[in-house]
Amino acid sequence: MTPANHDLLRNPVKVWDPFVRIFHWSLVGCVLLNQFVLEAGETAHQWAGYIACALVLARVAWGFVGSRHARFADFFPTPGRLSAHLKAVRQGRHPQYLGHNPVAALMMLGLMLLxxxxxxxxxxxxxxAFFGEEWLMELHEVLANGLLLAAGLHAAAALVMGRLERVGLVRAMITGVKQSY
Structure with a gap:
């Protein structure tokens, strides 16, 4: 998708459907619970992890059959899309996208993979076969820390880019509607 004309976002545009928003905030909840509340290795921790994986798998399916801006075809970060977006940002332009910009799309896919x-x-x-394997426990911990770091970067980028682009990105993930301010 090409960047939206700035004028397109002057009026509210419905972007994120209820499934995308519920997925997003449910996944945030699972990650926060597992990192800060639930005891590692306990049954509740395991179930929160399984629910997170099920949410991601459901989101992948929704990426093929969901609403327009939920579909991967709308935002998949191809090399051409990434290059054009990064070039614009380097030139001090901040193109607006109705859905994810290519860098945000890359982050989203990376978070889901993690x-x-x-x-x-x-x-x-x-x-x-792997019970008690130290290397696997360490890998799991490294992945968890990487997820937390990436999620923090994702949240910070949404705030910063929202200010630079003058679009309520966080609000859009709550209401489903994007609009310039």
Missing amino acids: ILLLGGSGWLQGTD
Whole structure:
């Protein structure tokens, strides 16, 4: 998708459907619970991880059949899209997109991959073949820390880019509507 004309966002534009918004905030909840509230390795921690993986898998399916801006075809970060977006930003321009910009799309896909890798490494720790394997526990911890770092960067970027682009990005993930201010 090409960047939206700035005037297109002067009026409210419905962008994120209820599924995308519920997915997003449910995944945030699972990650925060597992990182800061639930005890690692306990049943609740495992279930929160499984729910997070199920959410990601549902989001992947929604990326093919969901609403316009939820579909991967709308925002998939191809090399051409990434290059054009980064070139514009380097030139001091901040093109607006109705859906994800290419860098945000890359981050979103990376976050979802980290969730699935965490789920897989956590599940493997409970199997007979890998139970008690130190390297796997360390990998799981590194992935968890990487997820937390990436999620923090994602949240900070949404705030900063929202200010630079003059668009309520966080508000849009709550209401589903994007608009310039």
